[in-house]
Amino acid sequence: MAEDFVDPVDLRIEARAGRRSPRRLLALCRRSTRLVREAAPRSFAASVILQVAAALLLAGQVWSVKLLLDAILAASDGGASVASLVWPVAVLAALTALTALTGSVQSYLSRYLGERVARSMWRHVLGAATAVPLRSFESSAFYDRLRRVQTNAVSRPYQVTRGILTTLGAAVSAVAVGATLVGIAPVLLPLLLLGGVPLLLTSRRESHLEFDFDVAQTPNQRLRAYLTHVLTDRDAAKEIRAFDLGEPLGHRMDDAYGTFLHDLGRHLRRRTLLSSVGTLGTALVLAATLGALVVLISRGELGVADAGAAVVAVRMLQGQIQSMFGGVQSVFESGLFLDDVEAFLRTGVAAGVESRGFPAPERFDRVDVDDVSFTYPGASTPALDGVSLGMTAGEVVAIVGENGSGKTTLAKVLAGLYEPDEGVVRWDGVDQAGMDRRSLRSRIAVIFQDFVRYALPASENISAGSEHDDARVRAAARATGADRALEGLPDGYATVLSRLFRGGRELSGGQWQRVALARAYYRDAPLVILDEPTSALDPRAEHDLFASLRDVLAGRTAVFISHRFSTVRSADRIFVMDAGRVVEAGDHDTLMALGGLYAELFTIQAAAYSEPTA
Known part of the structure; x- marks a missing residue:
């Protein structure tokens, strides 16, 4: 029902109520990973393997830097030949090349x-959008959620998974580089880990601000x-020009x-402030770590090669810690949108379940x-x-x-598109409400006045x-007289009925109406509902159509x-209707x-x- 689509204020309150916790993080990871794994299992597995490989290659570069520095110092002291540098240089070059190749792949x-x-997500979203009751489309709240889902359903699940992969890769890299750092200067590791705390404290607020x-x-x-669609739509183009609406709508x-950009600027300033606070805190921790490294060097507790490798390790580890917490932030931020998407998908699933019978x-x-x-809704x-x-039959x-x-509303109720209150x-x-919706619709052929002209x-x-x-x-x-127009098209019945695509042709309003009537005739349904079926036909064609209606429908029940x-x-x-009621019934x-x-x-x-002409 349309009432199931919540107000934006309630949605924000609901999002804030979702506490950031390890349990919620794991739940988000499981949900999004399942979506991505189901969409592309082999590609997902390959991504995980490459992420771990990149992390190990990063740790290997730290060791190769240490080996190279050791070799350089040994060569400068005369304890080894310059040729001894070839192996460390080759290892570092190979690891760097592999890292670049891994990143490219x-x-x-x-x-x-x-x-x-x-x-995969479009398949789910479009399935839900076509499953929800027609009544939902009478609600602005539904359109708001549908718009958000169209925007976020495609990107957010993968962003969550990408955040997971980033966090996983950064964690593996941090462990590998951290193990290397522990072997060089163990006291530096706890200091670097503290560098992620400021980011952790500010990222949650940033996530909620974005949502x-x-x-x-x-x-907005x-x-x-909508305005973009109207200004560029083929059907609206003639009226836009006839009334010179281009400039006012523009x-x-x-x-x-402009309103959006004003709000966006304010939003980005708030996010920038929060991000700056987190980054500044991390930078202060990094400065403290480097200060501790200087103290160790000054005391002679670290040699030149160890100090150089430690500097590289500190910088790499600090970057990985930032990436790890950034990945966690991405998971939570996208997770808020993913909740919204999944709520919409559940609505479609629920509608499908409720329609079974x-x-x-x-x-x-x-x-x-x-x-x-x-x-x-809202009326x-x-x-x-x-109405009774x-x-x-017949x-x-x-x-x-x-x-x-109330004529068209009654037609929609008869067609099973609206459930009566x-x-x-x-x-x-037998009550129609207990019947399977798909089965019921297959027994009914309905053509509305604003029928769809499919390209x-x-x-x-x-x-x-x-x-x-x-x-x-x-x-x-x-049977409906559409054959004369269609058989004269360049490719006959295979011709696309729109100039939107190459080789397509357009039909007149009356020809289109005959095609729509043929659509109703084609479905072998016992109940045929025609809403203003002759509005685009000339008087002669309208008379001919109704004169042959009984023969065309061949015993089916027709409601026009x-x-x-x-x-x-x-x-x-x-049946004569007035103000939503049947007020008269009988033949002419x-x-x-x-x-x-x-x-x-x-x-x-x-x-x-019949009035005489003046």
């Missing part, structure tokens, strides 16, 4: 692994994304971006709507208020009424959502919704004789065509 592998994770900023900016990001976009019947004798009410009045009606039923009377929809006396081949526009069969596609096109009363007079029964003659709302509206529309 890690970089390429990281890019590939990131794309594999992105593909709070992202959540707070979600509405959505506004900018200013609105610029203002929104027994299979819908392949055919029915009767469908009844019994006292159904439905209110949109003060119901869109449907105690019934239809039998009937052609019309639902009419003025705009806003009250009341039930029954198929042969796909014509054949796929007709067979959308069903198993493809060329013969059935052509039969559906012939229209505000054109002249097109529904041949229906078996007509009965309703005209009743002299109620239907007769009034029919007469008004008929008068518009």
